[in-house]
Amino acid sequence: MFAEQYNAMVVSGRSDSAYQYILEQLERLDALQDKRICDVGCGQGELSYRLSGRGAHVTGVDLSGKLLEFAKRKTEAVTWIQDDAMTLSQLPSGSYDVAVSSVMLVDVPDHLAVFQSVHRILKPDGIMIWAITHPCFQSPFSSPLGDGARIVKDYVEQFWKSEGSGTIRSTLGAYHRPLAQYLNDFIATGFSILRVDEPARLDTSVDNLPLLFAAVGRKIS
Numbered sequence: 001m002f003a004e005q006y007n008a009m010v011v012s013g014r015s016d017s018a019y020q021y022i023l024e025q026l027e028r029l030d031a032l033q034d035k036r037i038c039d040v041g042c043g044q045g046e047l048s049y050r051l052s053g054r055g056a057h058v059t060g061v062d063l064s065g066k067l068l069e070f071a072k073r074k075t076e077a078v079t080w081i082q083d084d085a086m087t088l089s090q091l092p093s094g095s096y097d098v099a100v101s102s103v104m105l106v107d108v109p110d111h112l113a114v115f116q117s118v119h120r121i122l123k124p125d126g127i128m129i130w131a132i133t134h135p136c137f138q139s140p141f142s143s144p145l146g147d148g149a150r151i152v153k154d155y156v157e158q159f160w161k162s163e164g165s166g167t168i169r170s171t172l173g174a175y176h177r178p179l180a181q182y183l184n185d186f187i188a189t190g191f192s193i194l195r196v197d198e199p200a201r202l203d204t205s206v207d208n209l210p211l212l213f214a215a216v217g218r219k220i221s
């Protein structure tokens, strides 16, 4: 049920801004052609598919066997692996040039463990790019007022589920963490931050505030 819903959302193009951002950064760094890239929490595989189409050797990892079934139907050019991003236990150390993570850190109870497992599988100087829903504006404490503004009532770490039923976030929930926590944990894991961005949202029908926050880092130790 969730896998079908999620696949439909990706097909509708609503996840495109994260994919576009990650592809642009990799192009800028000349880190696509012939690079070994791990797509951590690849979901139904759209980003992995696009990376592979640009000449990268891609491994797509996800916990959900159902989403990986959608992914496998997309292409055989990607190596699809069912594994936990908090360990990446099936992936060898020091073997990837790049790891990308599109809107999945908000799904895991331990984002630091993801940073650490990614750090382990990257080669020296390897690149990690992650994008998350922007914690300042996309949170249980942030409500659109209907006139393009939002009211933000609080800004703390917590697990939350959206109201109602039948939607992805009312079923699975998400982990909300302040930006400083993500950035400090990324640095503490052994990454230097090359840049951070708040990509413009594609759908501005509710408001014009950034939907995503993203960071590019290099493994330094």
Ligand SMILES: C[S@@+](CC[C@H](N)C(=O)[O-])C[C@H]1O[C@@H](n2cnc3c(N)ncnc32)[C@H](O)[C@@H]1O
Residues within 6 Å of the ligand: 010, 015, 018, 040, 041, 042, 043, 044, 045, 046, 047, 061, 062, 063, 064, 067, 083, 084, 085, 086, 101, 102, 103, 104, 107, 108
């Ligand atoms: C919001 S979806 C994003 C999927 C994909 N990266 C995209 O942008 O289309 C989050 C993904 O993280 C996966 N996920 C959640 N917890 C995970 C874990 N511990 N290990 C690996 N994948 C996980 C989910 O199965 C889901 O595919």
